[in-house]
Amino acid sequence: MTWTSGQLRVYGPAESQSAVFGDVCPLLTSLLDGYNICVMAYGQTGSGKSYTMLGPHSDDGPVLPLDPQSDLGIIPRVAEELFRLISENPSRNPKVEVSIVEVYNNDIFDLLAKDSIAAVSGVKREVMTAKDGRTEVALLASEAVGSASKLMELVRGGLQLRAKHPTLVHADSSRSHLIITVTLTTAACSNSTADQACSATLPREQTEAGRAGRAGRSRRASQGASAPQPVPGNPAGCVEQVQARLQLVDLAGSECIGMSGATGSALRETACINRSLAALADVLGALSEHRDHVPYRNSRLTHLLQDCLGGDAKLLVILCISPSQRHLAQTLQGLGFGIRARQVQRGPARKRPPSSQTEGKRRPD
Numbered sequence: 320m321t322w323t324s325g326q327l328r329v330y331g332p333a334e335s336q337s338a339v340f341g342d343v344c345p346l347l348t349s350l351l352d353g354y355n356i357c358v359m360a361y362g363q364t365g366s367g368k369s370y371t372m373l374g375p376h377s378d379d380g381p382v383l384p385l386d387p388q389s390d391l392g393i394i395p396r397v398a399e400e401l402f403r404l405i406s407e408n409p410s411r412n413p414k415v416e417v418s419i420v421e422v423y424n425n426d427i428f429d430l431l432a433k434d435s436i437a438a439v440s441g442v443k444r445e446v447m448t449a450k451d452g453r454t455e456v457a458l459l460a461s462e463a464v465g466s467a468s469k470l471m472e473l474v475r476g477g478l479q480l481r482a483k484h485p486t487l488v489h490a491d492s493s494r495s496h497l498i499i500t501v502t503l504t505t506a507a508c509s510n511s512t513a514d515q516a517c518s519a520t521l522p523r524e525q526t527e528a529g530r531a532g533r534a535g536r537s538r539r540a541s542q543g544a545s546a547p548q549p550v551p552g553n554p555a556g557c558v559e560q561v562q563a564r565l566q567l568v569d570l571a572g573s574e575c576i577g578m579s580g581a582t583g584s585a586l587r588e589t590a591c592i593n594r595s596l597a598a599l600a601d602v603l604g605a606l607s608e609h610r611d612h613v614p615y616r617n618s619r620l621t622h623l624l625q626d627c628l629g630g631d632a633k634l635l636v637i638l639c640i641s642p643s644q645r646h647l648a649q650t651l652q653g654l655g656f657g658i659r660a661r662q663v664q665r666g667p668a669r670k671r672p673p674s675s676q677t678e679g680k681r682r683p684d
């Protein structure tokens with residue numbers, strides 16, 4: 320991503336989910352071209368982050384296929400669009416792997432891990448910095464997926480395990496940060512997918528200019544990366560491999576302890592959520608001021624997201640804002656976060672260099 324030439328869009332409460340997806344869709348072509356991508360929803364509790372990322376709450380979670388009027392959110396739409404793009408260019412032999420973690424009370428839990436009897440359970444993991452400087456979660460389970468519906472099946476499984484707790488502000492409040500990582504491995508080819516028309520699958524409304532800003536969901540799209548350089552081809556065709564990561568992040572909501580009515584373990588959850596979001600804001604502050612030290616390790620959330628916050632990924636931040644006057648203080652705090660994010664000056668996003676080997680981790684047997 321580049322923060323420098325990123326765009327700012329504002330969506331009203333009545334804006335359709337497909338319109339919001341319009342800003343995410345071009346990033347998928349970038350993913351296929353080898354860029355790391357992160358799409359992150361930030362905002363106070365109950366402001367619509369999970370709705371934006373996943374869709375309306377249901378016990379079954381988001382289910383594909385999409386119907387055109389569907390309220391499904393970014394993640395199921397990403398799943399469908401990604402596999403549509405892949406089906407258009409199967410010669411690159413793309414492979415998709417998925418891992419799902421939550422950061423709960425400043426601990427990382429692997430939501431695809433299976434125990435000795437193959438029952439799915441959240442297993443605690445550690446984030447570490449690999450020799451090449453990239454952040455990795457040790458022993459993280461991942462699964463190969465061959466279709467959008469399989470990908471969403473895994474997401475639904477992860478959502479079943481995600482920590483939730485009712486509060487006075489939101490009856491179905493997520494108490495953890497959810498991070499879905501899609502790793503795409505493709506053979507490097509000379510023809511970039513960047514010029515493929517993602518908008519071919521988008522509704523007309525998304526191609527129209529002048530989607531005027533109204534109060535409600537506000538988004539900051541940092542998509543001003545320099546044009547991707549084509550990967551040099553070779554006469555033998557596609558032999559090298561490019562690995563790119565897409566991180567889809569539904570953050571837990573910031574909340575005012577007095578309003579949420581949290582006590583006991585819920586109070587600890589709230590404190591951990593607020594601390595990790597403050598750490599995220601601190602990292603953005605340090606990046607925007609070009610400080611020598613960026614405090615990524617003050618929280619597992621920021622350590623985990625280090626590569627897409629300070630690295631060479633393309634990042635899109637969706638700021639969800641309550642239209643209610645009652646939440647004015649949290650709204651101002653959220654806008655402050657957005658301003659900080661906009662002030663970060665980033666260099667151009669870089670695509671992953673091809674390598675002859677993939678580094679993907681597989682689900683342990």
Ligand SMILES: Nc1ncnc2c1ncn2[C@@H]1O[C@H](COP(=O)(O)OP(=O)(O)OP(=O)(O)O)[C@@H](O)[C@H]1O
Nearest residue numbers: 364365366367368369370375376489492493571572
């Ligand atoms: N744009 C929207 N249109 C219709 N309903 C919405 C919209 N945004 C949010 N909602 C509804 O508002 C409620 C709260 O939204 P959601 O669960 O997405 O909040 P959240 O920000 O993820 O909260 P938390 O951080 O506490 O988990 C849900 O019932 C959701 O369906």
